[in-house]
Amino acid sequence: xxxxxxxxxxxxxxxxxxxxxxxxxxxxxxxxxxxxxxxxxxxxxxxxxxxxxxxxxxxxxxxxxxxxxxxxxxxxxxxxxxxxxxxxxxxxxxxxxxxxxxxxxxxxxxxxxxxxxxxxxxxxxxxxxxxxxxxxxxxxxxxxxxxxxxxxxxxxxxxxxxxxxxxxxxxxxxxxxxxxxxxxxxxxxxxxxxxxxxxxxxxxxxxxxxxxxxxxxxxxxxxxxxxxxxxxxxxxxxxxxxxxxxxxxxxxxxxxxxxxxxxxxxxxxxxxxxxxxxxxxxxxxxxxxxxxxxxxxxxxxxxxxxxxxxxxxxxxxxxxxxxxxxxxxxxxxxxxxxxxxxxxxxxxxxxxxxxxxxxxxxxxxxxxxxxxxxxxxxxxxxxxxxxxxxxxxxxxxxxxxxxxxxxxxxxxxxxxxxxxxxxxxxxxxxxxxx
Amino acid sequence: xxxxxxxxxxxxxxxxxxxxxxxxxxxxxxxxxxxxxxxxxxxxxxxxxxxxxxxxxxxxxxxxxxxxxxxxxxxxxxxxxxxxxxxxxxxxxxxxxxxxxxxxxxxxxxxxxxxxxxxxxxxxxxxxxxxxxxxxxxxxxxxxxxxxxxxxxxxxxxxxxxxxxxxxxxxxxxxxxxxxxxxxxxxxxxxxxxxxxxxxxxxxxxxxxxxxxxxxxxxxxxxxxxxxxxxxxxxxxxxxxxxxxxxxxxxxxxxxxxxxxxxxxxxxxxxxxxxxxxxxxxxxxxxxxxxxxxxxxxxxxxxxxxxxxxxxxxxxxxxxxxxxxxxxxxxxxxxxxxxxxxxxxxxxxxxxxxxxxxxxxxxxxxxxxxxxxxxxxxxxxxxxxxxxxxxxxxxxxxxxxxxxxxxxxxxxxxxxxxxxxxxxxxxxxxxxxxxxxxxxxxxxxxxxx
Numbered sequence: 055x056x057x058x059x060x061x062x063x064x065x066x067x068x069x070x071x072x073x074x075x076x077x078x079x080x081x082x083x084x085x086x087x088x089x090x091x092x093x094x095x096x097x098x099x100x101x102x103x104x105x106x107x108x109x110x111x112x113x114x115x116x117x118x119x120x121x122x123x124x125x126x127x128x129x130x131x132x133x134x135x136x137x138x139x140x141x142x143x144x145x146x147x148x149x150x151x152x153x154x155x156x157x158x159x160x161x162x163x164x165x166x167x168x169x170x171x172x173x174x175x176x177x178x179x180x181x182x183x184x185x186x187x188x189x190x191x192x193x194x195x196x197x198x199x200x201x202x203x204x205x206x207x208x209x210x211x212x213x214x215x216x217x218x219x220x221x222x223x224x225x226x227x228x229x230x231x232x233x234x235x236x237x238x239x240x241x242x243x244x245x246x247x248x249x250x251x252x253x254x255x256x257x258x259x260x261x262x263x264x265x266x267x268x269x270x271x272x273x274x275x276x277x278x279x280x281x282x283x284x285x286x287x288x289x290x291x292x293x294x295x296x297x298x299x300x301x302x303x304x305x306x307x308x309x310x311x312x313x314x315x316x317x318x319x320x321x322x323x324x325x326x327x328x329x330x331x332x333x334x335x336x337x338x339x340x341x342x343x344x345x346x347x348x349x350x351x352x353x354x355x356x357x358x359x360x361x362x363x364x365x366x367x368x369x370x371x372x373x374x375x376x377x378x379x380x381x382x383x384x385x386x387x388x389x390x391x392x393x394x395x396x397x398x399x400x401x402x403x404x405x406x407x408x409x410x411x412x413x414x415x416x417x418x419x420x421x422x423x424x425x426x427x428x429x430x431x432x433x434x435x436x437x438x439x440x441x442x443x444x445x446x447x448x449x450x451x452x453x454x455x456x457x458x459x460x461x462x463x464x465x466x467x468x469x470x471x472x473x474x475x476x477x478x479x480x481x482x483x484x485x486x487x488x
Numbered sequence: 489x490x491x492x493x494x495x496x497x498x499x500x501x502x503x504x505x506x507x508x509x510x511x512x513x514x515x516x517x518x519x520x521x522x523x524x525x526x527x528x529x530x531x532x533x534x535x536x537x538x539x540x541x542x543x544x545x546x547x548x549x550x551x552x553x554x555x556x557x558x559x560x561x562x563x564x565x566x567x568x569x570x571x572x573x574x575x576x577x578x579x580x581x582x583x584x585x586x587x588x589x590x591x592x593x594x595x596x597x598x599x600x601x602x603x604x605x606x607x608x609x610x611x612x613x614x615x616x617x618x619x620x621x622x623x624x625x626x627x628x629x630x631x632x633x634x635x636x637x638x639x640x641x642x643x644x645x646x647x648x649x650x651x652x653x654x655x656x657x658x659x660x661x662x663x664x665x666x667x668x669x670x671x672x673x674x675x676x677x678x679x680x681x682x683x684x685x686x687x688x689x690x691x692x693x694x695x696x697x698x699x700x701x702x703x704x705x706x707x708x709x710x711x712x713x714x715x716x717x718x719x720x721x722x723x724x725x726x727x728x729x730x731x732x733x734x735x736x737x738x739x740x741x742x743x744x745x746x747x748x749x750x751x752x753x754x755x756x757x758x759x760x761x762x763x764x765x766x767x768x769x770x771x772x773x774x775x776x777x778x779x780x781x782x783x784x785x786x787x788x789x790x791x792x793x794x795x796x797x798x799x800x801x802x803x804x805x806x807x808x809x810x811x812x813x814x815x816x817x818x819x820x821x822x823x824x825x826x827x828x829x830x831x832x833x834x835x836x837x838x839x840x841x842x843x844x845x846x847x848x849x850x851x852x853x854x855x856x857x858x859x860x861x862x863x864x865x866x867x868x869x870x871x872x873x874x875x876x877x878x879x880x881x882x883x884x885x886x887x888x889x890x891x892x893x894x895x896x897x898x899x900x901x902x903x904x905x906x907x908x909x910x911x912x913x914x915x916x917x918x919x920x921x922x923x924x925x926x927x928x929x930x931x932x933x934x935x936x937x
């Protein structure tokens with residue numbers, strides 16, 4: 055069994071699976087249970103400044119998006135940061151860290167954008183013995199209305215400023231948690247780096263309304279007939295998160311900056327994908343909130359099993375391995391020509407490929423006598439829609455045309471030379487492909 | 489309890505009331521809303537779906553399933569009922585395993601089709617629970633149509649004619665409507681008086697009058713009906729039963745009579761059944777009689793079919809159902825004689841084999857002890873006027889279900905078209921109604937065939 059020990063910012067944990075700052079990490083009771091279940095680390099639910107505790111709504115805090123069989127595809131929440139007294143949290147953090155020295159405890163923080171506020175809380179956090187802090191610049195609801203959370207994360211200058219205050223007043227690693235509710239994730243990441251951040255973590259939740267009650271015309275979750283946007287998390291946000299992680303990993307300015315990957319990690323495979331795109335570890339919330347802490351056992355065994363199959367002895371061996379393959383569209387090889395192929399033995403004759411291609415794509419699938427579906431290469435642009443809508447795995451595949459063959463759609467001979475848009479004659483700015 | 493499963497002879501009360509109630513409960517209990525969602529989600533919404541082609545009434549199955557999946561079961565029901573007004577009954581009694589579900593691509597893919605029948609029941613139950621049938625009558629045409637027989641074909645025809653604004657009088661031989669839905673289907677397939685409730689609901693459209701105790705050839709004649717109405721539809725089924733020469737001992741009776749008696753029984757504990765039951769035949773009637781004999785408490789029940797298992801008209805699903813209830817299935821054996829003094833005591837059979845041109849006895853014989861024997865060897869057309877052309881043992885009709893006399897149409901089991909299934913009868917009744925409507929309203933008035 056592969057060793058999953060992961061070193062992130064000098065913090066060594068038995069596996070790369072941490073619980074994200076969220077309800078599962080709100081208090082000692084939960085965190086102890088999480089560690090007993092096998093989680094490698096936790097980011098303690100965000101602490102605010104000392105004083106009267108935060109007040110939450112007393113109606114529903116979560117909305118949901120369901121798939122088939124009521125599978126939870128996404129959660130949306132309007133919960134705020136911890137609503138328990140600061141000192142209570144700090145005492146609990148110290149106790150748990152003492153009992154679990156081999157696990158990571160990172161303390162998430164969110165206080166007003168004044169140096170005084172940060173200066174006052176940081177020494178108290180340091181006193182707990184926690185392994186580091188995570189600056190919550192991501193929460194898109196409630197706290198953002200008070201100038202915190204994503205209100206900071208959406209202004210790179212604030213990110214840099216607050217990060218710098220923290221680095222100046224705290225000795226251990228500082229992770230900056232980014233909001234996805236922004237146009238280009240690279241700018242806040244660069245700002246964090248400029249402020250001296252040891253790492254970024256992303257994504258926080260996506261501003262969202264999950265559904266509308268069509269009887270009383272109120273967004274969910276409804277609080278006395280009104281609703282407010284919440285933050286979306288869970289499997290539905292993973293593709294957006296993967297892209298943002300990749301953008302930071304391959305940006306010239308931020309390449310190499312440690313990343314903690316967050317956003318819909320539900321299985322070991324999700325974790326491996328985030329890590330392949332440059333995340334040094336992952337943080338999980340919705341999967342635990344859906345299935346309980348035990349779900350980490352599948353993540354541990356699955357990642358280990360995959361590493362064994364691939365021959366990776368440590369997580370470092372594959373972290374970032376997909377980053378060089380993330381590129382701009384303009385560099386994609388236009389001489390890579392594929393055609394859809396339908397395996398007639400696997401085909402169950404549902405005709406979804408036909409309907410999709412005929413109605414919405416390129417009329418490149420024939421429906422023949424006896425519900426036999428075949429690809430018309432002269433029309434197939436290899437869009438992949440038939441593959442995507444086919445209910446049978448590996449029934450439709452994309453096969454590459456070999457160099458020297460003539461593409462019946464374009465009438466041109468397939469070349470095995472690499473040629474992209476920057477070299478294409480139709481591109482007014484093309485440079486000659488020498 | 490006066491009797492047990494081992495009491496000799498044909499007696500009632502072999503099983504306790506609670507066991508009987510359990511035995512005759514719904515064969516396929518209704519899906520609850522969550523189950524329906526899960527089942528509906530399995531539908532792939534196929535292009536030009538094979539299930540639609542396989543349905544004799546051409547219900548748009550992928551559409552109604554998607555309507556269930558998106559929380560509009562009443563819309564789903566309307567999709568079903570527009571094609572098949574007896575969609576509720578068909579959801580219960582259709583041999584879906586040889587129709588829509590056999591054609592389902594998930595049957596091909598996994599051997600587990602989408603549960604189309606149960607989903608259809610979910611939708612139609614939901615609509616019927618809400619209230620009246622959802623169709624309305626067009627403006628009155630002033631035309632009047634006689635429908636003979638209040639079975640599935642006649643009811644479907646009458647409803648569609650009523651929708652078109654025609655006045656319909658149904659002439660029904662028995663004192664209850666429903667035909668085989670009421671008298672001829674295993675009890676556990678349609679519990680809680682569903683057949684009558686469905687007819688009441690269907691008649692809610694208005695414009696349909698049912699006259700009971702009106703048998704064709706006895707109380708009314710085709711000639712008189714043709715004179716009194718603008719068109720006549722015959723949905724008279726095949727109420728005659730085939731008999732076997734020499735099988736006249738006490739304890740021997742047609743299976744359809746037993747099934748009808750069981751369906752009409754107020755208290756199953758009063759219904760007598762043999763200890764050792766033999767059913768001769770291989771269709772759904774044989775299975776229904778055999779299974780219900782077991783469920784009533786017969787100790788042993790054997791179906792004997794003269795051809796091979798592969799040729800048995802009852803589907804494999806029905807065969808497995810019978811086997812699961814403890815019915816023994818024997819193939820390739822034909823009855824030779826019923827033996828006994830007064831009452832039947834045993835039946836002698838001879839094994840068969842296909843020999844040259846046809847099925848022949850092999851000469852090897854065996855006896856099965858029996859105190860009750862049900863004959864399920866086919867039904868016949870009776871009561872139809874002789875001047876209507878026949879096709880085999882049924883009425884000849886053209887593709888529009890028009891019979892050989894002017895302004896007479898026919899559908900359901902009495903017609904030579906299609907399989908003898910409820911759903912086929914509904915399709916033919918509906919299509920005949922459309923043909924009648926076209927004929928009555930066409931330019932130049934009625935078209936005489």
